[in-house]
Amino acid sequence: MNFQLTKEQEFVRKMVREFATNEVEPIAADIDKEHRFPEENVKKMAELGFFGIPFPKEYGGAGGDNLSYAITVEELSRQCGSTGVIVSAHTSLCCWPIFGWGTEEQKQKYLPDLLSGRKLGAFGLTEPNAGTDSKGQQTRAEDKGDHWLINGSKIFITNGGYAETFVVIAVTDKTKGNKGISAFIVEKDFEGFSVGKIEDKMGICASSTAELVFQNMKVPKENLLGGLGDGFKVAMSTLDGGRIGIGVQALGIAQGAFDVTVDYMKARKQFGKRLADMDALRFEMAALATKIEASRLLLYQAASLKDAHLPYGKQSAMAKYFASETAMEVTTKAVQFHGGYGYTRDYPVERMMRDAKITEIYEGTTEAQKLVISGAVFGK
Amino acid sequence: MALKIIVCAKQVPDTNEIKIDPIKKTLIREGVPSILNHDDANALEEALKIKDKWPDTHITVVTMGPPQAKDMLIECLAMGADEGVLASDRALGGSDTWATSNAIGAAIKKVGDFDILFAGRQAIDGDTAQVGPQLAEKLGIPQVTYVQEFEIADNKTDITVKRALEDGYELIKIKTPCMLTAIKELNTPRYMSISGIFDAVKKDIPTFNAEFLGVDVDHEVGLEASPTNVFRSFTPAPKGKGEMLEGDTEKEQVDKLLVGLKTKHVI
Numbered sequence: 001m002n003f004q005l006t007k008e009q010e011f012v013r014k015m016v017r018e019f020a021t022n023e024v025e026p027i028a029a030d031i032d033k034e035h036r037f038p039e040e041n042v043k044k045m046a047e048l049g050f051f052g053i054p055f056p057k058e059y060g061g062a063g064g065d066n067l068s069y070a071i072t073v074e075e076l077s078r079q080c081g082s083t084g085v086i087v088s089a090h091t092s093l094c095c096w097p098i099f100g101w102g103t104e105e106q107k108q109k110y111l112p113d114l115l116s117g118r119k120l121g122a123f124g125l126t127e128p129n130a131g132t133d134s135k136g137q138q139t140r141a142e143d144k145g146d147h148w149l150i151n152g153s154k155i156f157i158t159n160g161g162y163a164e165t166f167v168v169i170a171v172t173d174k175t176k177g178n179k180g181i182s183a184f185i186v187e188k189d190f191e192g193f194s195v196g197k198i199e200d201k202m203g204i205c206a207s208s209t210a211e212l213v214f215q216n217m218k219v220p221k222e223n224l225l226g227g228l229g230d231g232f233k234v235a236m237s238t239l240d241g242g243r244i245g246i247g248v249q250a251l252g253i254a255q256g257a258f259d260v261t262v263d264y265m266k267a268r269k270q271f272g273k274r275l276a277d278m279d280a281l282r283f284e285m286a287a288l289a290t291k292i293e294a295s296r297l298l299l300y301q302a303a304s305l306k307d308a309h310l311p312y313g314k315q316s317a318m319a320k321y322f323a324s325e326t327a328m329e330v331t332t333k334a335v336q337f338h339g340g341y342g343y344t345r346d347y348p349v350e351r352m353m354r355d356a357k358i359t360e361i362y363e364g365t366t367e368a369q370k371l372v373i374s375g376a377v378f379g380k
Numbered sequence: 381m382a383l384k385i386i387v388c389a390k391q392v393p394d395t396n397e398i399k400i401d402p403i404k405k406t407l408i409r410e411g412v413p414s415i416l417n418h419d420d421a422n423a424l425e426e427a428l429k430i431k432d433k434w435p436d437t438h439i440t441v442v443t444m445g446p447p448q449a450k451d452m453l454i455e456c457l458a459m460g461a462d463e464g465v466l467a468s469d470r471a472l473g474g475s476d477t478w479a480t481s482n483a484i485g486a487a488i489k490k491v492g493d494f495d496i497l498f499a500g501r502q503a504i505d506g507d508t509a510q511v512g513p514q515l516a517e518k519l520g521i522p523q524v525t526y527v528q529e530f531e532i533a534d535n536k537t538d539i540t541v542k543r544a545l546e547d548g549y550e551l552i553k554i555k556t557p558c559m560l561t562a563i564k565e566l567n568t569p570r571y572m573s574i575s576g577i578f579d580a581v582k583k584d585i586p587t588f589n590a591e592f593l594g595v596d597v598d599h600e601v602g603l604e605a606s607p608t609n610v611f612r613s614f615t616p617a618p619k620g621k622g623e624m625l626e627g628d629t630e631k632e633q634v635d636k637l638l639v640g641l642k643t644k645h646v647i
Contacts (some may be wrong), residue, residue, distance in 0.1 A: 015572040049574035062575035
């Protein structure tokens, strides 16, 4: 077992950290306040290759690995959780299923634009009555001979308002349960596609969370992703990887909040000494540092298993569950240790606390992760 | 005609808290994070801008340093340079600027012909600003230092640069081949690209040792051959605040200056 990062991974961390410090941090508070999608940084990240990291060069990717991708989302999220999830949702939830399940024609057609960041991707699974319970899908896809006709809607779709390519899950045969669900590649310019309500959220305010509406949307036959009835498998395998993306977002938020708190504790004096010199607080910080490092090891392990093409579903569930709870704990304590200042928008920790909460919810709630883990423990 | 550009770069410690070897009086580099020298990043960026315009431009980055200086070359490659060359040998250790320019000059000759030789103005560790100009002298090419603006004509030969002075600038026309030293005002260096990182790490970076460079290890390179010695390194005491002399006429200002100098017993 070797816990050392490769040279490539070290350089990726150095480069993304520089980018996040120079380009992301200066606008993070503003885009949160204004609920503004950071188009300028998305463009810069596209030019630098952030949107196709763990994919081969032949499709326009960077030819990198999943751990490098994980490090990228972590480093972005240290400064801004919204920016982290833009890359995470695009990579894990749209590019990955097309790369993993797509035909050669589909890969050739869609991946170059996605991996270069010319187009942003998103994933449509969740519906008002079907989140973790994906069998409750109500979006229907009917076979019309020369095309599919899709009707329904999806909610809480990350990148929804800005994406141009979507992987959408819909029911193709409601009598077959999970085997009656299929996946489709959808373009925003398809007739009958529209973006509905944009959510007003507690955190990750600069990420675009949208409703997708399909009204008699015509989808070409060749845009079925995977086989007919494979939709559940496409969705579940996508979420296995997606959990790593959200886990490292949580890790980055936790690390960011921790780092600014360390700086604050070194500078802030009360009762004649620095907060950093008070054992009660030091010990709490020691516990948090340990949990952050444990999250990192779980996440990097899951990413490394994925890179080695080994099963990683259980590990990614454990990693996401632990990292997101750690993020919530670290950011809550970060606000606490900042005192009244931490509750104001003059300091970034309240934003980090709001951003952290969603990591316990999306791409599988903590409860859903425990479902996966307990299934691995006891058998399904 | 494809342009050939050589960029001289140096890996430097990323801190002001550097320790100094009490005997050699040179910097102790172990344990201090190393970075691409800032002005050298500007030099590379200008070369990369030329390559953006004419993609067949070939950029080779040359450095001298310990084996770990390869990491800095990887960074340069990941930013977009085509090749990196490391001059590295124990015999080169402790070189002053004269000996360094001998070694780098020899490495450049091994790399081959070039049209433009870019260097940073100076390195943040030694702060001498001498290696670039010495290279130009030893290679027998014209030089312009402190370049803050650069323009090359479509004939790829005629270059116009703005050279920064303390209180203004000079506009200078120069032809290739030439040596230019960059200052931070010249541009903003780009980031490494992610796919560039994966390519760069795989790339072969040749190491030129003293024998391959063909330098005389007793008289041309290394500590012993260096004509200058560092006697002491220290942080200079900050200069006192200057005093502006008010006065409606020059005569009045000069009078005040004379009074001031006399009261301080300078004259």
